[in-house]
Amino acid sequence: MPQDPMDFEWSYWIEWGRERILWLLAGHLLVSQVSRLLVEKYKPWCLMVYGMAACWLLLGVKGFAVILLHAAISFAVAQFQLSLLTWLCSLILLSTLRIPAVEETKRKWYDTENEYYLLLFTVSVRCLFCTSFSLEYCWHTPTQKSSHSFPWMLAYVFYYPTFHNGPLVNFDEFSKQMRRQEAFSVKTNLSILIVGIIRIFFWWCLAELMIHLMYIHALYSSALPLESASYWALGGLALAQVLFFYVKYLVLYGVPALLLRMDGLQPPALPCCVSLMHSFTKMWRLVIVAFQAVSMLICRFTYRYIYVPMGGSQSSLLGTLLSTALTFAFVSYWHGGQSYLWYWGALNWLGVIVENGTKRILSISLIQDLI
Structure with a gap:
C-alpha cells in the first residue's frame, strides 16, 4: 500500500536512518558501551x-x-x-x-x-x-x-x-552527567536496550500505519477536499495531524533518548500527548520542559536562554510580554523566518498572552467576588 508522500520530515529521516544514520548510531552504542566498560x-x-x-x-x-x-x-x-x-x-x-x-x-x-x-x-x-x-x-x-x-x-x-x-x-x-562515573552493569543496560527497542518499534509501526492509511498531509495539500469538508471534519483532520506529529517524534526522539540512557545520561522527557491538554500556556510549558521536536526543538533552549533571563513570568507585565515575544520571535527565525512562521509565532504569542491575562484578571479579589 502506498504511503502519504507529503510528510517530508518523516520520509526524509526514515530514509537517512535506514541508509546510514541507524548504523552510525549502532556504532556509537558499541563505542560507548566498550568505553564505559574499559x-x-x-x-x-x-x-x-x-x-x-x-x-x-x-x-x-x-x-x-x-x-x-x-x-x-x-x-x-x-x-x-x-x-x-x-x-x-x-x-x-x-x-x-x-x-x-x-x-x-x-x-x-x-x-x-x-x-x-x-x-x-x-x-x-x-x-x-x-x-x-x-x-x-x-x-x-x-x-x-x-x-x-x-x-x-x-x-x-x-x-x-x-x-x-x-x-x-x-x-x-x-x-x-558525562563526568559522573557510575557502576556499569551489562545486564541493566541490556534490559534498557531491549525495552527501548520494543517501545520504539511499536511507535514506528503506529506512525507507519497512520501515514499509509490516513493520508493526513495529502488532504491538507489539496484545496478541494478542504473546501468541501465540514468544520467538524476540519477539526478532526487538524487533531489527526497533531497526533501524527506526536507519534512521529516519539520515534525520532525515542532513538536518541534511548542512546542517552545507554550512555548513562538523563535524556529530556519524551512528549506528552497533546490530546490531553486544554490550556494554551500549559501546552507550551510542557513543550518547553519536555518536548523538543524539530519545530519545538528550541523551546527548551529559548526558555532557559531567552525567557528566563529576560524575566519571564516573574517580571512586570511589559517584561513578560517582551520575553514571550522574543521567545517566539527566535523560534520563528530559527525555522527559517518565512512570513507564515512569523504569523505562527504571533498567534502563539497572542494565545499565551490572552490566557495569562485572563488568569491575572480572574485572580483579582474583586472579580472573584463578582463571579
Whole structure:
C-alpha cells in the first residue's frame, strides 16, 4: 500500500536512518558501551572522536569543517563573557545559512539535495548547542571555567545521538552527567536496550500505519477536499495531524533518548500527548520542559536562554510580554523566518498572552467576588 508522500520530515529521516544514520548510531552504542566498560574516565573523548568521524563520513570534510568553524568562532566570542555579544554571534552564524551565495556553494559540495539538507539541518541544530555552551560560559564564575574548555565544547557539539536532529541537552547538564562515573552493569543496560527497542518499534509501526492509511498531509495539500469538508471534519483532520506529529517524534526522539540512557545520561522527557491538554500556556510549558521536536526543538533552549533571563513570568507585565515575544520571535527565525512562521509565532504569542491575562484578571479579589 502506498504511503502519504507529503510528510517530508518523516520520509526524509526514515530514509537517512535506514541508509546510514541507524548504523552510525549502532556504532556509537558499541563505542560507548566498550568505553564505559574499559575506560570510563575517557568516555567523553572516545565519543567525541567517534562523533567527529561520523560527521566526516556523513557530511564530508567540508561539512565537518563548517561545524568545526562554527564551534571555534562561538568559543572565541564566548571568551569576552558578554551574553549580548554571544547572541549577536549566534544570530550572525545562523543567518549565514540563508545567504543565497553560501547556499549555492554548499549545494555544490554534494551530489543530491538530500545531502545538502542534512548539512543544513545539522548546522542549524549545532548552532543551538554552540550557543548553549557559550552562554553557560558567560554565566559561570572564573573558578567554574575549567569545565568549559574547548575540548569539552567539541565533546558536546559532536555528541552523535543528538547530532542531526536533537533533542537539546544544555551544556551544564551534559557536562555534569558525562563526568559522573557510575557502576556499569551489562545486564541493566541490556534490559534498557531491549525495552527501548520494543517501545520504539511499536511507535514506528503506529506512525507507519497512520501515514499509509490516513493520508493526513495529502488532504491538507489539496484545496478541494478542504473546501468541501465540514468544520467538524476540519477539526478532526487538524487533531489527526497533531497526533501524527506526536507519534512521529516519539520515534525520532525515542532513538536518541534511548542512546542517552545507554550512555548513562538523563535524556529530556519524551512528549506528552497533546490530546490531553486544554490550556494554551500549559501546552507550551510542557513543550518547553519536555518536548523538543524539530519545530519545538528550541523551546527548551529559548526558555532557559531567552525567557528566563529576560524575566519571564516573574517580571512586570511589559517584561513578560517582551520575553514571550522574543521567545517566539527566535523560534520563528530559527525555522527559517518565512512570513507564515512569523504569523505562527504571533498567534502563539497572542494565545499565551490572552490566557495569562485572563488568569491575572480572574485572580483579582474583586472579580472573584463578582463571579
